[in-house]
Amino acid sequence: MSFLPYVITIVAPPSLLNQNILDLIEPYYSLKNAQWLSPQEAIDIELLTNSFDESKSIFEKIKAALKSEKIDVFLTSMISRKKKLLIADMDSTIVQSETLDDLATEVGIGEQIAAITKRAMNGELVFADALNERIALLKNVSADLLEKTWQHTKLNDGAQTLVATMKKKHAHTALISGGFTFFTQKVADKCGFHENHANQLGIQDNKLNGTVIPPILGKEAKLFHLNRLTQELNLTENDSITIGDGANDLPMLTNAGLGIGYYPKPIVAKQLLNIIQHTSLRSALFIQGYTATEFINELG
Structure with missing residues (x-):
């Protein structure tokens, strides 16, 4: 199956993206293949899905899970990133x-x-x-x-x-x-x-x-x-x-x-x-x- 390359990027103020925050994300999408962009500050989660709607659903669930935290969550396409x-x-x-x-x-x-x-x-x-x-x-x-x-x-x-x-x-x-x-x-x-x-x-x-x-x-x-x-x-x-x-x-x-x-x-x-x-x-x-x-x- 071919996938449209969507990615969720999670960014926190420096040093605040700790394990407690990651534990809040894990129930909604596996972080097994996540890539750090900046330790304890920014991380990429590439989504294995061929549907924007499915990607957006995951994005919204993660965003809701982090609502009480000072965390920004973004959803973008990997195309022309x-x-x-x-x-x-x-x-x-x-x-x-x-x-x-x-x-x-x-x-x-x-x-x-x-x-x-x-x-x-x-x-x-x-x-x-x-x-x-x-x-x-x-x-x-x-x-x-x-x-x-x-x-x-x-x-x-x-x-x-x-x-x-x-x-x-x-x-x-x-x-x-x-x-x-x-x-x-x-x-x-x-x-x-x-x-x-x-x-x-x-x-x-x-x-x-x-x-x-x-x-x-x-x-x-x-x-x-x-x-x-x-x-x-x-x-x-x-x-x-x-x-x-x-x-x-x-x-x-x-x-x-x-x-x-x-x-x-x-x-x-x-x-x-x-x-x-x-x-x-x-x-x-x-x-x-x-x-x-x-x-x-x-x-x-």
Whole structure:
């Protein structure tokens, strides 16, 4: 019998994937042929089944068994497992926070703008309208505060490792954000992304003029860049991996070969099979079958 090669990857925070956790998995699928990707952190379980539905059933049982643990469980195909194109969102994905909210905090209206951001990321508002509304509230703010905001911006754990490792393995990497080019360029430089795309702030006399220079980059543009890069690089749909957290990421997440939600908003979590909810961006490498010994360490 020939089998379609599905694999379940289980990832825990470092050193937490111990025998007690493995004992919870064993009743649902044998670990006899399981392969460690990183000792006590990540393990692969290749499934001997020719049915996606059967594979998903096993996946769901294991996930339910580990529900009370800080463990992430993923189900993917072994076909084109190591991706050749990475597209990542920036805010709350590659970086820890929402950079626009952080900028607003610098001028004392952080909570007001964060409330709008939250609704937009949950899919409750039209993204472009929400973006224009927030930027209008920042009219006449000094552009110097952009740099001050950047100084407080932190990368999420594993961001540099993810990009550096995939680049080392000859994947193309793109940072595509509904945020702003001032920040995406700096994040792209720090992580090593090949390219970055985002919105542009209107600035006059070194002050924000309260506008976003059109066209606005939103969910349609993220999907556009996924399709563009797939064509330009002569890749198949299965060759791509996308990562994001908000509603405007959904089109690129659901149309990629592998779409991963990173601590996603509820509207995103409901539509994705694979979600990073307890671990770091390193998991996006484990999902592709990379071992920890293949990782390129953080750049610092």
